[in-house]
Amino acid sequence: MKHDRILSNAGSPMFPDFLDWAKETGENRDTVYEIEKVATRLDLTQEELDLVPADLGYFEKVIAVSAYGAVSRSKDLDTARKRGNSRVRSALQRFLAVRGHETPDVGVRASYDKAIQFIMENEGFVDSGALFTTSTHRPLLLVRARARVGLPDLDQGEFDRLWHDATPDSRKSLRKFAQRIAELRRGHNSWPELADLLPPLDFVVPVASDRARRIKWKSLPASFRADAVEVFRQTLRQPADLKAWAKEQQRLGRPAVEVDAEVAARRGKKKKLPKNLESALAGYRQSTTWLLRESYSPDTGFAGLGTLRELITTDALEAACDAQIARSAASPTLKDADKSSVLWSRFTNLTTIARHGLRDPEVLARISLVRMFYADYVLSPIEMTADAEAICNRLRKAPHLAAAFVNAPSRLGVISTEALQTATTTFAQERALRLAACAAAYAVQVSRALRPANLFMIRRKATDGCPRNLTWIVDGQHAEIKFVGGEVKNGQAVTVNVHGEDARILWEWDRVHRTDLMQLRGIPSSPYLFPGTAAPRLRKSFLNLPSGCMSVASIMELWDLGDRQLGLGLSPHQCRHALATLMLAVRPGDFASVASVLANTDQVARRHYGKDSGEAAAVAVRESLLAQHPDIFARMNRRT
Template sequence: MKHDRTLTDATALTFPDFLEWAKESGEGRYTIYEIEKVAGRLDLTDEELDLIPADLGYFERVVAASPYGAVSRSNDLETARNRGNSRIRSALERFLLARGHVSPDSAARAGYNQAIAFIADHEGFLDRGALFTTNTHRPFLLVRARAQLALPDLDQEEFDRLWHDATPDGRKSLRKFAQRIAELRRGHNRWPELANLLPRQDFVVPIATDRARRIEWQSLPAPFRADAEEIFRQTLRQPADLRKWAKEQLALGRPAVEVDAEIAARVGKKKRTPKNIDSALAGYRQATTWLLRESYSPESAFAGLGTLRDLFTTDALEAACDAQIARSASAVTLKNADESSTLWSRFTNLTTIARHGLRDPEILAQINLVRMFNADYVLSPIEMTADAETICNRLRKSPHLAAAFVNAPARLSAISSERLGPASADFARERALRLSACAAAYAVQVSRALRPANLFMTRRKAVKKCPRNLTWIVDGEHAEIRFSGGEVKNGETLVVNVLGDDAKVLWQWDRVDRPKLMKLRGIDTSPYLFPGTAAPRLRKSALNLPSGCMSVAAIMELWDLGDRQLGLGLTPHQCRHALATLMLAVRPGDFANVASVLANTEKVARRHYGKDSGEAAAVAVRESLLAQHPDIFARMKRRT
């Protein structure tokens, strides 16, 4: 989140103004409590509340989406957060209206109410005579709550505003709303009751402004791609290729000293060749399209784009860096430029291409200089400690969150079982089964936190040239998940043992709930523990990874569904930071053990978690955790 860099001027309304108004105007005490909780939700102090603008768009993007577990211990955190958000949202609308801001009136909402009521009354099974499928009306609810225009007057400009202010979940609803409007407008003769209630135009879903314009590699001119691919091939020349080339040159009569010197020049200071050629190629292509994005507009169709060598200019490099930094500064959903490794990744790939592919000292010097100009924003992944510090501090300040993390598998599994029993609609059953999948993912993460790429590519069944990862040593009691070196980022073999209660959760998903979800979603077969219909984004060159996995978007939706119940605000990768913090609470200063469990080096573990040598983590977390869960450290020791 980027609430810490919100800039306000002397006239801007902030949350202290909002809170003061709420108290003076007699808002309900529970509403005031929720406003006061916002600082805790965003990890700010009460004195820092003035960093939060009293703006509905900012509230929806940042505050409403923030984790709730730090300020509530409710048994149903999702309902508690939704209720709290609703109280703040309604009060904020009243506050802004009192300060002269435009707000939708009851007359403007009347059209939405009529349309929603008509659609909801005629939803059901189409083959049984219903006019609309179940939940057709749901996207209208969000638009009714946020729009400043009546439904018939809704236009593209207002739709764009709603899109800009929406969360990722909200944008999904808006996309469905645009589809529903188009369908209803086309079928207006079938539903005359809706004809006068609908907008007068269809809506175009805007391209996301917080992400760079995507350039498909195949959209580039064929001659340019051919030139670039040849340079990439030279960059990735393997030892076998060099040996073959050297023999050919000697056979042509070239002196051995010249051939040897050229090989040395081509290899340079390269310590090792990439293990995953496909991943390396993808990185080179991304860096290339990143470099040309600011030099060519979409309308130009890349006219005048010659060779890859021509693309490397100081102006192009600086323009790409400036655009990346500006994009990060303007978007709430992106990391700060000085907390992201994007520029490091781009420069690393471009340097490799220049040194080993183009072999051009002048281009290499240009890259090095521009890299130096932007040194404050070129941060390698090993230097990125801010994310780890944030998670560790959150657990130290709120030990009940640490307990929620350790008990997450059982908690999510119990909620899944509770909701699956009475669920009659497919939507409700699917949601309950997805909670079981998230519980299984947590069962693995609290046992030995994996990198997300490994966690969600776990295979329960072998396919041709691709072994399984999951083996049940004892049914329902002990699962072993094994990854070969070729599947792990640092090339080391990795083994996860899931035992006890966590193994029961994993077994429930693997053998009971997973088949139900596959049947519900129409997935015939999949070797993956978490099945889907997507293909792996970056296939491992040493493995024949099949299709049938979850897409990145589906993974994040699944994880978000679980986090709403837990209120932790963790991503799958951040579970690694959480586990490290708890391990240091068990064994202060034992960075070697942390490194071993996370499959990192001790140097990296110390950099991320060693600011206080681990003693502070132990002091801050230990007593409170023991008071709430006396067996927690015994459980953690079994995991390590």
């Protein structure tokens, strides 16, 4: 477990110490209850709470963002989670203050309160005379809750600490906070009331500490890129290329026996060619920059960088592996290094390059040896069943979550409708429309859970060289979504049929709310069901995929907004595990149906869901659901 590796500081207070203190000092009963819920939120037993540090940074990064649906059945889970987090956070600050740790005091908050109050009183429509646009104050709320110093005393060091302890979502607020402070400081003549309340300097947003330094391919020396591109071209050589080369060699008069032998050598023992050349090329580039990252520092640049062959050394490979493992160990949000497929992906790409591009036995042997050295961390994606097991266990322990998953589209649809009716600001209207988008995405996922790359590439309109794949068989009642084999990860064609209430929700998004969101966000046009301004990350070689889709960051932000209302703690991909578990609850042991619905093989379905943690969990889910929701299986049978 991640907890075992990062929470072993014996000198730091742990959550049992915090819980005991809360009970002994007479903390509010609701606060004690929220502290006791932390174990369940992290899928731990009460006895395992000694693995969790009583640390504000860890609380914000791991506990505060954990799923809340397993510990609450509130109709407004987002508000309930915020209220529960606030109680635990405030008590944790008091606990740490008693133990001599620095925590915010009333005076610290007061300095933020004055600035926030002034900004809120002057927010609105600037065209109508307001000093600030709506929600200008919001980033200051997060800093007020977590800073240890007052707003006028906030410096770069404290900002860096807040950034280090923040979640990705909170870092967006901190980035906005830095922008707001810069804007407010520049306008001090216009708003003299704020002049003495602001920090003396602007803030520099630091690079995320748990993410690798990004190296842009275009920043590499031109000579190195040219060499690498030629190696990649040889690696991806297609049968047509070999045919053309062989014909050319024969035309030049070379003996057929020589040409045939060289063709055999170039073809090697490659079992299959990549179906998406752009995706394969992106993987080769990523593996190359992964090696470069630890071999060359940003200070020295890429001086002395020669060829790709010279780059692949034993030292470079070991340094890259050590850095990858260290990043995982240092971060509570990244996967354990021995439960991630990153090293498998890197070694697979480098092996392919060495075997078919460089055709160098020495380089191939180096890669093979280093791969053996780090074998414990080279995990193939087909071995990664931890996600599936975690979802199965969560549904077994809290079967009401299964009902929440099945009813997610209608639940989000109701919430978004109510939010649209009461929205009085542009911010509130946009939030409600994004909830409607998430409801539509769930309408597809509970019908036939797609891989995220397919879900958010649904096209409602054809473009040049790219057909649409959403068709309304009956308006508002039956939608059909088709993906040809080349669009799907494993090459299987997939058809999704959305019926009934889910179809109505999808129709309302497609024909009403989608246009409203595009107008609100200034998106001129998009062929995608979920529109944006980004270009697809990995284009399909046989499809001319257009721009206008949502970026990965926007997708995750959208999904997180919906999940906060549901409390499921599921990512778009994890919906596949949830649907598989429920299908096995309806028909225990029917792995063929699971494989068919998820567009997988029977072997994959059995590996993920055929263990005790899968099939046994499904049986337990069935029994619990029948007791609590007698009609749920009738709904599930209609879906599958």
